Amino acid sequence: MTRLAPIALLAAALAVLSSGAVEAQRQAPQSRADVQLSFAPVVKRAAPAVVNVYGARVEQVQAHPFFDDPIFRRFFGDRGGQGGPQGPGRAEVARSLGSGVIVDRSGLVITNNHVIQNMTEVRVAFADRREFEVDIVLRDPRTDLAVLKLKNPPADLAVLDIGESDALEVGDIVLAIGNPFGVGQTVTQGIVSALARTQVGVADYQSFVQTDAAINPGNSGGALVDMAGRLVGVNTAIFSRSGGSHGIGFAIPTALVRLVVESAKSGSQTVQRPWFGGRLQAVTADVAESLRLARPTGALVVSVVPNSPAAKAGMRAGDLITAVDGQTVEDPDGFGYRFGVKPIGGMASIAVTRNGRNLVVPVALEPAPPGGQDAVTLAGPSPFAGARVATLAPGMADELRVSHRTDGVVIMAVEPNSAAGQVGLQPGDVVLSVNGRDIKSPADLREATAQRARLWRFQIDRGGQIINSMMGG
Template sequence: MTRFASLIAAASLALASTATLVLAQAPQRQAPSSRAEVQLSFAPVVKRAAPAVVNVYGARVEQVRNAFFDDPIFRRFFGDRGGGQGPQREEVARSLGSGVVADASGLVVTNNHVVENMTEVKISLADRREFEVDIVLRDPRTDLAILKIRNPPSDLAVLPIGDSDALEVGDIVLAIGNPFGVGQTVTQGIVSALARTQVGVADFQSFVQTDAAINPGNSGGALVDMSGNLVGINTAIFSRSGGSHGIGFAIPTAMARLVLDSARAGSPTVRRPWFGATLQTVSPELLESLGLARPTGALVVTIVANSPAAKAGLRVGDLITAVDGREIENPDGFGYRFGIRPIGGLATLAVTRERRNLIIPVALEIAPAGPRDAEKITGISPFQGATVSSVSPALADQLRVSHRLSGVVITEVEPGSPAAQVGLQPGDFVLGVNGSEIKAPRDLQQATAQRARLWRFQIDRQGQVINSMMGG
């Protein structure tokens, strides 16, 4: 062996020996035992939380008309003979989401949009056991629903509910759910922002924003903190493609707790307080007159007689800046903070009136019953799929429309319906259709029962009158 070959062989042996020594001395991996160590692995948090996160499957049977009868050539020659009726076939519509087991009795929190209109709902646990469930409460205003497992197992894992108000921007959080139906998946991120509004998926908006990857199928799943406690229900993403772009939103547990407590009490609806005033955002033009350095708070613009707001002594022009010591940025922030309070007792409002700071207590009262005349429009028209009702103070509060308006208001629009396709929205007031004045829901039902080749209608949207015309 040459000297060069000898050196190579020696070096190789040295490296081999070193590698052997390093491998022999590598410490055995141990589970983190402190908060500092858990930063290196989220496994202990996942082991605590994941068993209580379930997959939710919904299904319903739909009667679907053959697309041939909607073909333009067919309609050109035969028109709409049969009143739009044609041979129909059954199709099964399915939904996919996630849920969180909230107590040992089998109550599961999920999103309303996961189970809405579903006639059959099942869940599967992390260990793949499947159970049928009943929908015991749906609350479209928060996009939350409560399910009840039939015959829950004795070893059912429950996820402790944490305090979403204790979250801070920058906190590490985990999102657990069933994205795209691939199976339970855990993603990690931080709290990107708090009290996000203008998201547009529910009436009560004060979302936790996170960059943890959330995708279709994650809806209703858990957002957990580093103690393994539930701090949010994953609900929506901001995306142009349908996939995660690092902007996800979760409903805080402070809101979920109110809905869950209503279900535990056996109520089919959520009992929440009403305020009885119309609020608006502070515009830059109002800053100087209000003596503010920046736009914040909710400005009172109308007050309903004998409402909690009126009884408390609030006035038009008052600026509400905080509820129970928590600052609010806009009317959505007020609606959330006031809306999560249970019925009974008082809420304390911080109010600025003519540059004086006041503390005003407001009674937490349930809204008075409104008119029971809601109707879903069924006639083939631009309003088909919309639910309308006569307006009441409580309904005006719910839809956040002016209490000065009267008449017929759209309260719900079925996704994918003609009403949704033409852009009708909850809160739109229907003023007239094809020359007929609309004063009650039955007026709209009658006006749309007649087939028309041309539809002319007028709506009021947030004070702006819109005139529309379209073919029948």
């Protein structure tokens, strides 16, 4: 018993000290600073650089078939523009609403591409209600980003510094600033919930910052800022079944934002990205077991395009990519992001596991070879009228997300309200045959669709899925 006494006394002393410490922690605040926690200084720095973005376009709406009936028109008339029934080709104004961030003294504004998609007129409004006309400088659907430029930027233009999204850690406090539901500029607070989120489905380059800061419709294109008042992401999507915030929002990291902004500053209307030239697949549990990996991670090279940067670097089918310039790659989307944000020129160090050996392969950061020189826009009485098509080239395959093919005739664009758009043809569709005729070139497709047909039968490849369609002429 005597040996236990000192231990008991020590425990009692610790308990007393602990109790005193707790009491000390619970004591009343001694000053206003002890109880005041405010993000106001951060908001004052960042909010003036966040703007509301308004888009509009005039579109022709197809009239009701009853307007072709002379009796109907006799009774109701053709009173377009007077509030009554309107005739064929009546015009309506489509509008969009979102947010944007001023990122350069010259008046450059970054926003989401889907906010201004198909819009012909765009304006921005500052937090103090001043409005400015803008030009659309660059659209980049692959990142869902776009750059606008104020036509007459004011002298007191506020600019938000672009921070380093790669420096974020899960648990960091962040603020979301935007214009949800059009109610006016709003600030919400949360933390970084996760990093490098993929499979979100709103852009090609997927490595999103996830946050529980409330993000709602209208916040798209707005700022996600850190506690230093720097831009660390552009809010772009929410996970919601109701359309409102459920605490799962996604922002495009500033590593991608910086790439798009720098392209706009250089005067380019497109974003030049390095081309890898290899088809990748995710590592499943079965693949990981066959490769004797501790866990399923990395991007597995399935095939390599001849004469591509990957081929020139000696990459092979079966190589497992695990990192780009020392940054870990978890899946093909992660590789696409890490490799895609690199500037053109120089080399990227690709960490590879090959036959159980770890290698570092230098890959040149080169743009894809240009394509589309033989592009034509189809006309005539066919379902393809209004589609712009070209021979598939490596760069186009990457841009149009058809990297599973190396040849064919691909649809590059579809004109609004065209026959091609009405039948559901999409950019990236590869046309294989029309009315039993194999299509090998744009000239083949133009010839096959030049004459009216009683029945159209055509076959396309959409994302690796073969679709057979049939419709009357």
